[in-house]
Amino acid sequence: MTQRTYHKEDGTGLGVAVILHTALAAVLVMQFQQSKPVTFGGDGAIAVTIEDGFDEAGSSTSLGIPDALDTVEEPTPETPETVDEPVPDEAPARPDPAPRPQPIQQANRNPSQTSRGQQTGQRDSSGDTGFSDAFGDGEGTGSAEAVKADIKVSIGQQVSPQWNRCRVTGLDIEKLSATVAFSMDRSGKITNIGEPRVRGTNPSNSAQAGRFGECAERALKLVGTFRGLPPEHYDLWRNYQFRFVKK
Amino acid sequence: MRILLTISALVALSAAPALQAQEESTPVLESDTITAQTDDQQPVGTETVVGSLDGDDLEIAIAAFAPDQDVATPANANGTGALGVELARVITANLRNNGLFRPTGPDALPRPEFAQIRAPSWGIWTRRDSEMLVQGYVQARSDGKLVVGCYLFDVALQEELIREGYVVVPSDWRRAAHKCSDLIYARLTGEDPFFDSRIAYIAETGPKDNRVKRLAVMDSDGANHRFLTLGSATALTPRYSPDYSKIMYLSYVDGNPRIYVYDIDSGKQTLVTENQSPTLAPRWSPDGSSILYSMAVAGNTDIYRISVNGGRPTRLTDTPGIDIGGSYSPDGRRIVFESDRSGTQQCYVMDADGSNQRRISFFGGRCATPEWSPRGDQIAFTRIAGDFNVAVMTPSGSNLRVLTNGWQDEAPTWAPNGRIIQFFRTTRNSGRSSLWQVDLTGRNERRLPTPVDASDPAWGPIRP
Numbered sequence: 001m002t003q004r005t006y007h008k009e010d011g012t013g014l015g016v017a018v019i020l021h022t023a024l025a026a027v028l029v030m031q032f033q034q035s036k037p038v039t040f041g042g043d044g045a046i047a048v049t050i051e052d053g054f055d056e057a058g059s060s061t062s063l064g065i066p067d068a069l070d071t072v073e074e075p076t077p078e079t080p081e082t083v084d085e086p087v088p089d090e091a092p093a094r095p096d097p098a099p100r101p102q103p104i105q106q107a108n109r110n111p112s113q114t115s116r117g118q119q120t121g122q123r124d125s126s127g128d129t130g131f132s133d134a135f136g137d138g139e140g141t142g143s144a145e146a147v148k149a150d151i152k153v154s155i156g157q158q159v160s161p162q163w164n165r166c167r168v169t170g171l172d173i174e175k176l177s178a179t180v181a182f183s184m185d186r187s188g189k190i191t192n193i194g195e196p197r198v199r200g201t202n203p204s205n206s207a208q209a210g211r212f213g214e215c216a217e218r219a220l221k222l223v224g225t226f227r228g229l230p231p232e233h234y235d236l237w238r239n240y241q242f243r244f245v246k247k
Numbered sequence: 248m249r250i251l252l253t254i255s256a257l258v259a260l261s262a263a264p265a266l267q268a269q270e271e272s273t274p275v276l277e278s279d280t281i282t283a284q285t286d287d288q289q290p291v292g293t294e295t296v297v298g299s300l301d302g303d304d305l306e307i308a309i310a311a312f313a314p315d316q317d318v319a320t321p322a323n324a325n326g327t328g329a330l331g332v333e334l335a336r337v338i339t340a341n342l343r344n345n346g347l348f349r350p351t352g353p354d355a356l357p358r359p360e361f362a363q364i365r366a367p368s369w370g371i372w373t374r375r376d377s378e379m380l381v382q383g384y385v386q387a388r389s390d391g392k393l394v395v396g397c398y399l400f401d402v403a404l405q406e407e408l409i410r411e412g413y414v415v416v417p418s419d420w421r422r423a424a425h426k427c428s429d430l431i432y433a434r435l436t437g438e439d440p441f442f443d444s445r446i447a448y449i450a451e452t453g454p455k456d457n458r459v460k461r462l463a464v465m466d467s468d469g470a471n472h473r474f475l476t477l478g479s480a481t482a483l484t485p486r487y488s489p490d491y492s493k494i495m496y497l498s499y500v501d502g503n504p505r506i507y508v509y510d511i512d513s514g515k516q517t518l519v520t521e522n523q524s525p526t527l528a529p530r531w532s533p534d535g536s537s538i539l540y541s542m543a544v545a546g547n548t549d550i551y552r553i554s555v556n557g558g559r560p561t562r563l564t565d566t567p568g569i570d571i572g573g574s575y576s577p578d579g580r581r582i583v584f585e586s587d588r589s590g591t592q593q594c595y596v597m598d599a600d601g602s603n604q605r606r607i608s609f610f611g612g613r614c615a616t617p618e619w620s621p622r623g624d625q626i627a628f629t630r631i632a633g634d635f636n637v638a639v640m641t642p643s644g645s646n647l648r649v650l651t652n653g654w655q656d657e658a659p660t661w662a663p664n665g666r667i668i669q670f671f672r673t674t675r676n677s678g679r680s681s682l683w684q685v686d687l688t689g690r691n692e693r694r695l696p697t698p699v700d701a702s703d704p705a706w707g708p709i710r711p
Binding site for chain 2: 155156159160165169170171173174179202203204208209211212218219221222240241243245246247
């Protein structure tokens with residue numbers, strides 16, 4: 001039977017060994033954290049290290065936009081940058097505007113002033129006469145739907161060129177759609193963009209789906225501020241949603 | 248050849264002030280569906296914004312890569328400063344040739360300083376109406392290697408989109424440019440990369456009735472061209488192995504067609520099967536472990552599979568007639584092939600073990616040389632209906648789309664990302680042939696320059 005005895009020298013040796021192993025483990029952990037190799041191809045095809053001529057910044061800067069729509073603070077009324085018409089200070093917010101004359105309409109009827117419809121050049125072939133007629137003198141359509149239609153044209157005209165700046169090509173791209181919700185403050189400035197929801201993916205277009213959604217979000221970022229929206233009907237456009245497609 | 252590639256990719260979306268809207272084209276609003284989505288019980292409008300699939304190509308500026316200091320390098324006789332210009336030129340040419348971008352190269356652009364690479368002078372680029380900007384740097388390291396940094400910026404949003412760095416030996420400086428091109432392409436299209444890849448093909452010289460056909464290889468942009476065989480025996484249908492270490496091809500060394508595997512590093516060639524019967528149409532399995540080929544025995548041609556290490560082949564088809572040209576699906580579970588069992592050449596799909604054989608082509612004309620897409624969703628083939636044209640269909644045989652309209656376009660092969668198809672076109676009367684590429688959508692057809700006439704292209708995978 002073998003009997004082991006430990007001497008003082010053994011204890012010292014064990015202590016040194018523990019310290020060295022701990023140091024080795026620390027070095028290995030540090031190396032692992034500092035260098036996450038990216039491997040291309042097969043075994044040992046190439047050696048890869050992390051390196052850059054610069055010190056990597058590596059920090060993502062916040063977009064400055066809240067992530068979720070429900071986190072948006074109530075926009076504080078601001079002086080709209082693009083409203084030329086005098087707007088009564090006391091104009092009440094009306095969730096469901098009725099088609100009857102309002103004080104603002106009187107201002108809009110002033111022929112010497114530019115209507116919002118004219119500002120944004122949004123007259124379409126249907127002869128829609130814009131916000132002023134919608135709530136103007138009682139001779140227009142005078143309905144909430146007419147206002148919504150004008151908002152739609154105004155916003156759409158501003159975002160469409162930006163959407164076209166991003167080209168996405170490939171098979172079945174026309175089957176993709178990206179729905180993006182966003183919020184605006186009273187000046188029309190986008191304060192919050194939701195996560196794009198891309199639909200219509202299949203094996204042929206799935207590679208482009210991410211870029212498609214990114215382009216939709218980019219279009220809104222490029223607009224930045226929608227001009228010419230009626231602050232008195234802020235509740236009609238404060239939260240909006242686009243469905244972006246390409247045909 | 249081994250290189251060191253250094254990757255440090257970081258996506259850094261940064262804040263940007265909202266930019267003013269541009270006054271451009273008239274929008275098209277498709278529908279007017281109002282949905283009730285609210286944050287505080289207020290109505291939300293949902294409108295459909297219709298953009299154009301045929302929008303303008305993306306304006307992208309590719310500035311000369313800045314050296315940290317202009318020093319000598321084996322990669323360029325005029326030093327790292329000149330090398331930085333060449334890097335940007337290669338990237339510019341890559342991006343110009345696929346019909347998605349309108350690149351402006353370094354010769355028409357200001358040259359940023361090294362210190363500006365990570366922080367572009369936005370005013371310069373916004374004034375030039377560049378939508379995107381590529382900047383980079385090149386450094387000669389003390390160990391002889393080069394460090395190339397590649398940065399992509401969204402000029403309109405004034406954001407950095409992505410960056411990568413590559414460490415290469417000087418002789419591989421073009422690979423750094425291809426990797427940078429791949430980075431940009433993948434980031435802006437969502438597609439997989441393909442520039443850092445190679446192409447094997449058959450180089451043809453001599454008169455029409457006595458052509459010399461040699462095996463040749465080159466980079467995806469035509470650079471680094473090399474002839475691999477002398478031309479004493481006719482070579483056909485090359486295919487790169489998935490790891491680029493070998494090329495399999497057909498050679499008429501003794502007058503009979505036989506399949507050889509050429510080891511690129513050693514130059515050594517081996518015969519795939521020791522057999523007196525003619526063997527044809529070799530293809531690798533996706534994992535490189537086995538080979539498909541056709542063999543003609545007593546007037547009947549069938550498809551066989553054999554391990555790359557040799558051994559006993561497995562016969563996968565046994566119907567009378569010619570079964571040839573098997574091509575694996577990317578998952579290795581199915582094979583598309585060509586057969587005349589119905590009386591004319593048509594395309595069929597079977598499971599990898601030869602079971603469940605079924606015809607998939609039922610359109611007018613014949614179906615030949617099918618090749619399964621690396622993405623798995625399409626099969627390219629030669630459609631023979633009077634002229635020969637390159638076409639694609641789904642693996643079930645639906646959605647036929649003819650992509651080319653030449654007199655004789657044939658033998659399609661896919662880019663590694665399944666986005667571009669390469670084929671060869673033979674000119675009527677002269678019999679001269681050349682390599683062409685076409686986008687999967689049928690657009691952006693272009694000729695790939697080769698030093699001599701060319702046929703039977705084979706696009707290899709993205710390089711390891």
